[in-house]
Amino acid sequence: SRDYLQLYVLSFLQMTAATVINTDLTYGALFLAYVVFSTWTLILFHLRREMEQNFLLKYTDGQADGRPVQVERVLNSRKLVGAGFLGVTSVVSLVVFAGAVVLFFAFPRVGFGFFFKKQRAGITMAGFSDQVELGHFGLIKDDPTVVMRVEYPDGGKDRLAPYWRGIAFDHYDGVRWTKSRKRPQCRVFPDDDGRHVLEGRMRVTGERCIFFPKAQPPTGPQVRQKIYLEPMDNQVLFGQPDLRALQLPANLLGRFGREAAIAVDLLGDVHYKQFNELAFQYEAFSQPEPVTPEMLALDLPTYRARLPRYIQRLYLQLPEDLSPQIRQLAQRLTADAQTLGEAVDAVQRHLRTEYAYTLDLGRDARYAPLDDFLFVQRRGHCEYFATAFVILLRAAGIPARNVNGFLGGTWNDYGGYLAVSQGNAHSWAEIYAGDHRWQTRDPTPSAPGQAGGGAGLLSKLRLYADALRLRWYKYVVEFDLKDQASALKGVRDAWRRTFGGDRTDWRSLTQAVLKALGLAVALGLLAFVIRNLRWRRIGQHSAARQAAVADLFERLLARYEGLGFRRDPAQTPREFIDRLAADGAPDPAIAQAVLATYEAVRYQGEPVDGAALLDLRRQIRHIGRASKPA
Incomplete structure (x- = not known):
């Protein structure tokens, strides 16, 4: 991981140095490509590190639930990095790039170039000297x-x-x-x-x-x-x-x-x-x-x-x-x-x-x-x-x-x-x-x-x-504070032309803010509905079922670990759940229900109801709360 991180930092420093060496349009194209590929790389690096920690540290003996763990096969699986993954990460990188563009134009353009001479390679032409x-x-x-x-x-x-x-x-x-x-x-x-x-x-x-x-x-x-x-x-x-x-x-x-x-x-x-x-x-x-x-x-x-x-x-x-x-x-x-x-x-x-x-x-x-x-x-x-x-x-x-x-x-x-x-x-x-x-x-x-x-x-x-x-x-290389002031003046003039006169129409401004807040709330509700529909339809895909119940079981382990009940690396999931009741852990029935769903999907390939998964997630969040002293 350290070697990879050093390579990432080195690539970033190279892109930074290139801003001085190359001010042409080609740098803009290369920078956009760098944003996309670096986003892919960082996400893959994060996934690799998480999988290494989950498999190599948790299952130090190379066994998971009594079966051998093929770590390299998991890390190199093409099911993980497919067209969908690249598409989603590309969209994420473009959103990041768009945010950077907004900051570039919005942040005050005051730097060393405001106090010292800025220059770009000039054209040397015969015929226009003394x-x-x-x-x-x-x-x-x-x-x-x-x-x-x-x-x-x-x-x-x-x-x-x-x-x-x-x-x-x-x-x-x-x-x-x-x-x-x-x-x-x-x-x-x-x-x-x-x-x-x-x-x-x-x-x-x-x-x-x-x-x-x-x-x-x-x-x-x-x-x-x-x-x-x-x-x-x-x-x-x-x-x-x-x-x-x-x-x-x-x-x-x-x-x-x-x-x-x-x-x-x-x-x-x-x-x-x-x-x-x-x-x-x-x-x-x-x-x-x-x-x-x-x-x-x-x-x-x-x-x-x-x-x-x-x-x-x-x-x-x-x-x-x-x-x-x-x-x-x-x-x-x-x-x-x-x-x-x-x-x-x-x-x-x-x-x-x-x-x-x-x-x-x-x-x-x-x-x-x-x-x-x-x-x-x-x-x-x-x-x-x-x-x-x-x-x-x-x-x-x-x-x-x-x-x-x-x-x-x-x-x-x-x-x-x-x-x-x-x-x-x-x-x-x-x-x-x-x-x-x-x-x-x-x-x-x-x-x-x-x-x-x-x-x-x-x-x-x-x-x-x-x-x-x-x-x-x-608008990029030579965009300075004067250009920014001119652009802001244009925005101000457009605002005044839109809302009339030289004074600000605060009622229109309030309405615009309320509309923006309403749109944000509507988008949030839409995202919530889509998320619930996704959970309800998750049983249609085997890979999605496996990932969902694995995430559910990890949440259960994290919840009990926070209450002081840590799973031993040598324990299977059933051994750990059975020991919870013997150790006096709260809400063992919830743990048994999660285990039953986990085994049915993981080992028997049975479908799972998205609503049931949502209900189990809510129950996991409430484990141990009733037993806390008032």
Whole structure:
């Protein structure tokens, strides 16, 4: 027994340690299986120990009622562990599991994670750090790891594949893209409605930056997105262009709640910082600000003359060692262009028609990456197309910048959200159109759009598993005191809506409590009736009869043992009962009646009346009570 107990404790410690090692949905499935199997194991362990004590200790000579006791045969009997046993114990384990779930959500979620940082393994992605080398996006195009999940509360499932803007770069050195100014980042504070308005102006003084949001929020229809962003190494937020505002979950903990910090940089990227390294949930509000045809129809000399100096400084930068062939190509493509739109269209058309999209890249180390793409390989993936597009436009005197993000996603019908994976990573360009407006342009031919979820069984299972995984992370792994407070607030609001007004309807509450008590009493009476019917019908099954009379005789022995009359291990049941009268034991007639029933069922296989068994049990409980002094 001690060896078994040590194994049980060791298995429990292993499951406890696994909570730190594995936070995925697989742990939840394994934990549920562990609850079921551990319940089976503990019940079997208890039965084995009881049988060992009953047979090995009580019948030390290996004899029971004059017959040999086959202990191992009893312990290994398949009649003991059958389908019924496994079914009942499984139900018991599931009830235990349900109770644990209730305690999990009801018990205050205050622990070390409330005072110290909680974290979950983040996703490391090429293309979203402070610097990006050409060629990295091709390595993650086949990665199905989900990066974020997007819900459309106001509808939008049938929307075309959206661009999810993430991070922009302005400086290219011939090999990699970087941000010329990583700092400062302007902190954006929420307004009275709790929104972080991202439109406004910045005042930069050295390393300090002050952001002044617009006093009047934008009007008109907006696209609202509820985004669940997986933890990433680079804490950048995504949204459909143009991102106007963010709404974070309400802080219901007052001064004890830690608010996330939202900041914007000079390139329009939105960053966040939170205390815990967990998934980040927010609502994004997007409203495209289209570039008007009049802006694109502006002639190039006038357009260049109106460019602000900071736009020229940041977005006309070219590598010092840029090859003359690239400059000549840019001049040739835009030579006949009269307007901004014509020049941009000419470069985009050239890349889309003269080059091919591929993830299987060849590389000639004798040339710079961009020269190798434009003049040698003439094929590549989105990173090369976007880089070539931006550099060619800059060489033609048109400000542009490289943008990395995601394109499209897979709609999950089981969870009602759009799953965006690493395979949806994409790179495109933004063109400065004047009046502080940028136009999104994608020069990649046959750019991968919104990936379909597939119609096969494996694809459906993958989508269903991802929906379960989202709920697992939201409501188990990352469920904290703030989430609990929000859930309780929802329960309170639902109660008020149900019973009316902002004050509690105590009469309805009293009625609900009385109904619950009445239901409990009814269930108790039903259980009592079922129990009595079971005893009355117990004579229909031989095994049940044997177990019932054995239990009855054990109750008799326990009753007399409590009165000081202990059965000697060498005595048979009849010898013990006959000796009770000689020793002056109380109520020997009851003992004789129990013995007669025991022998008739045990040795002669006679049926037994359930009502008679119930009557004998009541008589056993009253043995010796009449003889006690008043």
